[in-house]
Amino acid sequence: MPHYGVRRPFMTRWRDNDQYGHLNNVVYYEAMDTAVNAWMIVEGGLDPASSPAIALVVSSSCDYRASASFPEPLEVGIGVERLGTTSITWALGILRPGEDEPIAVGRFVHVFVDADSRRPVPVPDAVRAAVAGQLLD
Structure with a gap:
């Protein structure tokens, strides 16, 4: 089990429960995507609206081990499994x-691309520096 160096709060919402009375699976993806992007914006200086390089999700998965439901407060744990030249593989936990x-x-696997051409580019230096501190052993 990874130790997540960063944990971001995630408040469940009324609409998150599905007809079975627990959080719908898409809510977990939403929480992880929001946490990672907010972390890159704050810690890595990424500005999705104006940065020359943006991060696109090219792969994602989630294994569910227990259920949760509104109004339960949760957290998203963030770690980095791999830091490549143009990509980051995130290890995430709810x-x-x-x-x-x-x-x-x-x-999640993010690939950094040029905002205009959508061709792969290196992970921006500020993001790389922030991510390097979150690499899992």
């Missing part, structure tokens, strides 16, 4: 506050 065992484990 956790209950104060607990280390994730209720869901996710993985």
Whole structure:
């Protein structure tokens, strides 16, 4: 089980529950995507509206281990599995506050591309520097 160096709060919403009374699977993806992008904006200086390079998700997965439901507060744990030349593979977890065992484990692969041409480019230096501190052993 990875140790997530960053944990971002994720408040569940009324609309997140599905007809079975638990969070719908898409909510987990939404939470992970929001947490990673917010972290890159704050810690890596990424500006999706004006940066010359942007990050596109090319692969994602999520394994569900336990259920949650509104109004439960949750957290998204962020770690980095791999930092490549043009890509970042994120190791993500949905956790209950104060607990280390994730209720869901996710993985996103971001590829950085030129905002105009959509061709791969190196991970921006500021993002690379921020991400380097989150690499998992």
